[in-house]
Amino acid sequence: MSERDAVIVGCVRTPIGRRNGRLAQVHAVDASAGVLRALAERTGLEPALVDDVVWGCVQQVGEQTLNIGRGALLAAGWPESVPATTVDRQCGSSQQSVHFAAAGVISGQYEFAVAGGVEMMSRVPLGAALGYGAGTPTPSSLTSRFGVEGFNQGVGAELMAERWGLSRAEVDEYSLRSHARAAAAIDAGRFAAEIVSMALPDGSVIDEDEGVRRDTTAARLAELRPVFREDGVVTAGGSSQISDGAAALLLTTSANAARYGLEPLARVHTAVLAGDDPVMMLSAPIPATRKALDRAGLPVSDIGTFEVNEAFAPVPLAWLAETGADPAAVNPDGGAIALGHPLGGSGARLMTTLVHRMRREGHRYGLQTMCEGGGLANATILELL
Known part of the structure; x- marks a missing residue:
C-alpha cells in the first residue's frame, strides 16, 4: 500500500425527494450547495x-x-x-467521483478533495439531453455491432431476469422487501445522522426521504403491468424511482486527518471498474464485484454489508445469485426501489449510507457497486477506521 491513503472524514446527503415532490422546488446548484455547506460545517x-x-x-x-x-x-x-469538475459515468457518476478523488489524494495531486453528485430529475427529466442538438448518441456504427436498434436499461433488466430465471413473484417480493426495509430504517432513525435538512423556497423544511410506499403490498405489486415487455417481469414497482437529491464526501489522507483534527471514518480500500454486455447493460456489477474482491484479497464472506444499487429488482437478485453474498447484508436499509435513484447523486448517497452503517454496526469491510449505462459498473470496498 502507498504511504498515502485515502480516507473519508465526512459524508452527508439530502433527503431523496420523489418525482415532483417537495425537493422539486430546489435548483440542482442549490441542492448541491446545501450538502457542500453541511459537509464543511460538520467536519470543521x-x-x-x-x-x-x-x-x-x-x-x-x-x-x-x-x-x-x-x-x-x-x-x-x-x-x-476552489476548483471543480463534473463527471458523467451514468448512474455511477458520483461513485466514480469518489474513485477520482481517492486516486488524487493517494497520488499526491490532492491533499483534500470533495466527491459527490446531484440529479434533480423533476426539473431535468430523464432523457432531457437527447433533446439537444441533432442526431443520436447511438449511430448505426455502434448499434450494428450488437444487432440492436438501440439500448434500453429496462429491456436489459428483462434480459437479466430471463438469463437468471427470475420470476415475477421473485421480483415483486424483492421490491416489497426494499420498501419494508427502508420504512424500518426511517422509523428507527438510521438515516438521521447522514441527512442534511433542506430549507425549501416555500418556507418549509424537508428532512426525510419521500419515496417509501408504506402501503405497498404483494397484491398491489401483482396488479402492475410489465413496462418493457408484455410478458415481462419488470413493472414500475420493480424499478428504481425517478428522484431528486445530492450527496457529498470529504476525502484526505490519514496524516492530514490527524494534522487537522479530523476523524477518519473509513478508508477507500479498493476501487475498480468493469465492463460487460452493453445490451443487457446491467450485469457489470457482477464482474466488478469479483474484480474488487480479487484485488483486495478478500472472500465475499469478509464483507459485512453491501450496497448494490437497485436500478431494477433483477440487478441485485442476479448479483446475489452469482456472488453468494448473504441477502440479509445487501441493502439492509432498502434501496433505490423504495428510496429513489437521483442518477448522478446516487453513488455518493449509497456510499454515505454505507459509511454510516459501517460505523453504526461495526462492519470492518463494506462493498458498494452500481450498474451503469453502456454496460459498466464501479465497485468500491471500504475499510472501517
Whole structure:
C-alpha cells in the first residue's frame, strides 16, 4: 500500500425527494450547495483547503450544465480559489467521483478533495439531453455491432431476469422487501445522522426521504403491468424511482486527518471498474464485484454489508445469485426501489449510507457497486477506521 491513503472524514446527503415532490422546488446548484455547506460545517474544515470538487451528474443540460460542481461551490459561498469538475459515468457518476478523488489524494495531486453528485430529475427529466442538438448518441456504427436498434436499461433488466430465471413473484417480493426495509430504517432513525435538512423556497423544511410506499403490498405489486415487455417481469414497482437529491464526501489522507483534527471514518480500500454486455447493460456489477474482491484479497464472506444499487429488482437478485453474498447484508436499509435513484447523486448517497452503517454496526469491510449505462459498473470496498 502507498504511504498515502485515502480516507473519508465526512459524508452527508439530502433527503431523496420523489418525482415532483417537495425537493422539486430546489435548483440542482442549490441542492448541491446545501450538502457542500453541511459537509464543511460538520467536519470543521476550511473550504479553502479543498484542492478539487469532483461532482457527478448525468443529465448535464439546462439547469445542470456549465460544470455544475463549480456553480455549486460558488453558491455555497466557498472561495473562488476552489476548483471543480463534473463527471458523467451514468448512474455511477458520483461513485466514480469518489474513485477520482481517492486516486488524487493517494497520488499526491490532492491533499483534500470533495466527491459527490446531484440529479434533480423533476426539473431535468430523464432523457432531457437527447433533446439537444441533432442526431443520436447511438449511430448505426455502434448499434450494428450488437444487432440492436438501440439500448434500453429496462429491456436489459428483462434480459437479466430471463438469463437468471427470475420470476415475477421473485421480483415483486424483492421490491416489497426494499420498501419494508427502508420504512424500518426511517422509523428507527438510521438515516438521521447522514441527512442534511433542506430549507425549501416555500418556507418549509424537508428532512426525510419521500419515496417509501408504506402501503405497498404483494397484491398491489401483482396488479402492475410489465413496462418493457408484455410478458415481462419488470413493472414500475420493480424499478428504481425517478428522484431528486445530492450527496457529498470529504476525502484526505490519514496524516492530514490527524494534522487537522479530523476523524477518519473509513478508508477507500479498493476501487475498480468493469465492463460487460452493453445490451443487457446491467450485469457489470457482477464482474466488478469479483474484480474488487480479487484485488483486495478478500472472500465475499469478509464483507459485512453491501450496497448494490437497485436500478431494477433483477440487478441485485442476479448479483446475489452469482456472488453468494448473504441477502440479509445487501441493502439492509432498502434501496433505490423504495428510496429513489437521483442518477448522478446516487453513488455518493449509497456510499454515505454505507459509511454510516459501517460505523453504526461495526462492519470492518463494506462493498458498494452500481450498474451503469453502456454496460459498466464501479465497485468500491471500504475499510472501517
